[in-house]
Amino acid sequence: MLRLTKKDISLLVVVIVLTMLAPFLLNPFPSDSGLAQFNAGYPDLMQKFVIFGIFAIGFNILFGLTGYLSFGHAAFLGVGSYAAVWMYKLVSYNVLPAVVLAVIVAGLFSVLIGYVSLRRSGIYFSILTLAFAQMSFALAYSVLSNPSFNLTNGETGLQVYANDPQIFHGDHLPNFPHLFGLSMGSTYKMAAGAWEFQFNVAYYFCAIFMILAFYLSMRLVRSPFGLILRAVKTNQTRLNYTGLNTRPYTLAAFVISGMYAGLAGGLLAATDPLAGAERMQWTASGEVVLMTILGGVGTLIGPILGAGFIKYLENIFSKINDNVLHQWFSFMPDGIEDLMVMIIHPFVGKGWHLTLGLMFMLVVTFLPGGLVEGGQRIKTWWANRKSSDKAGKPASTPAE
Amino acid sequence: MGILEVQGVNKAFGGLKALSDVNLNVEENTIHAIIGPNGAGKSTLLNCFIGKLIPDTGSVVFNGTSLLGIKPHEINQLGVSRVFQTPEIFSDLSVFENVMIPCFAKRDGAFKLNALSRVLGQRDVREKAEQMLVDVNMADKRDMIASSLSRGDKRRLEMAMCLAQDPKLLLLDEPTAGMARADTNNTIDLLHEIKSKRDITMAIIEHDMHVVFSLAQKISVLAQGTVIVEDMPENIKGHPKVQEAYLGTPAEG
Structure with missing residues (x-):
């Protein structure tokens, strides 16, 4: 029914189980224990996992398959958010039409940018996309925000005001994004002993979209279209001399990944009805590149892992401050404690990007295939160990 | 003429x-x-x-x-198909995938957005690609990655790719x-x-x-x-x- 191979179906099932049980899985430490700060099972962070997962899955369709490295994908995310908030302002707080509009607007926008940028490849393509994204940022930040024509509300960010039309908004509906009356902000809290698990509507709403997005990307990779996109990456010359017009293929890939970004942007606005220009900035575009590479370029699950990994570390590391560090090292003598805190201090809190940079260097150097390659290596190592155990061979290396 | x-x-x-x-x-x-x-x-x-x-x-x-x-x-x-002096093949793809691409180009034309059908389900293309590999005596190398082939095999693969388009x-x-x-x-x-x-x-x-x-x-x-x-x-x-x-x-x- 799903038209997937057995292996792909099991991967899909794993993703579904992990996302559905995330409130449990990400909350392993009791709320009052010292390790509770490593918990990630709260709505805010879980929403980010799945939303940026969608963003990275879409980015991987372009970068992973065709090899075209876009440095401006955050523009589509930002456009999606703006479109969604405009839907709130004009129509209603219902998230479904907002998300649909976000995807459509991001799709149209990416046709425009893709059509121009894809006339070049390699570094020139990357620079063109970067330039477009920075132009979009400038437009959103200042140009399109003036008293006579205020599309983006500039620095403040676009948000819903009491005097907005909202023609389908009723008094019985929540004053927050909702799905036919079910507020995105509502969270069911389940206490179980020392643990507290939180089930948030917006999280599950976004998670369902991520599962759909993942399934679609799987179908795409296994399709003739996906095969030809992979061929674009390895030899475009041969494709042209094989009777295939590469331009529409790359443009289609670009637009599809732009729509994924738009979906992610729309969902960001579904969790919090606010859209700011900073979402379009080049750092945001760079972040999705890091996510995809960290997770594993061109793999199905890699982008999701990379997105989760970066968002988790971002949250955890930026929460750690000197007080927490002093607590950790309190068992040491005073002088050494201060020294340890001093050494680690630059890497946590506001300096967490330093940690991210180091981690990125390590992964790219030692695991070019990202976390997925790491997983595979562990699997092979484990399988080898097992098989050598079974055969009763000594675990030593063979003589050379 | x-x-x-x-x-x-x-x-x-x-x-x-x-x-x-x-x-x-x-x-x-x-x-x-x-x-x-x-x-x-x-x-x-x-x-x-x-x-x-x-x-x-x-x-x-x-x-x-x-x-x-x-x-x-x-x-x-x-x-018009061309075999190049230095074989132009899709090095990162498998031999079989290499031959399937020209079959798709022949069947679907210069562009077709069939992103939801499965490569596995395209029986006509798969059979044709299998046949091409048999024709150039490379059926046993079907699942190898093209970059790992010998130079002679790369040429034969390229030949198969060109012939797949009739x-x-x-x-x-x-x-x-x-x-x-x-x-x-x-x-x-x-x-x-x-x-x-x-x-x-x-x-x-x-x-x-x-x-x-x-x-x-x-x-x-x-x-x-x-x-x-x-x-x-x-x-x-x-x-x-x-x-x-x-x-x-x-x-x-």
């Missing part, structure tokens, strides 16, 4: 005149060899047939359609360059076999005279950018102009 008619083609790169007034007529269903010393303009001429280069003046007509000013993929869709005209640029004698003979046999099985015209650039005289039904000799002789193989060997082009004039020698 030839399948490929080249008339008065000129091509200059800056001050260097690579082709001057080339006339060539490739008859349908023949193997036509283009030979000539290094720098005679053979590869330049071939590039003019596939849209890689556009001649400055002159005409190139394939099967009644002018090839000038149309894109490489459009020329290919008309039925081209009317197959252009071969030195198909045996750098091959050992045994491999060269295998390639000759392979080309003969291909020729006997289907309606195909081949234009072949080659340095190895053994290959040329085993295959060609007609030979054009290119020297200093122009065709000096076009004749049957038996008349070529002893032709004074050909000897002059390859060995220089007797007086100079």
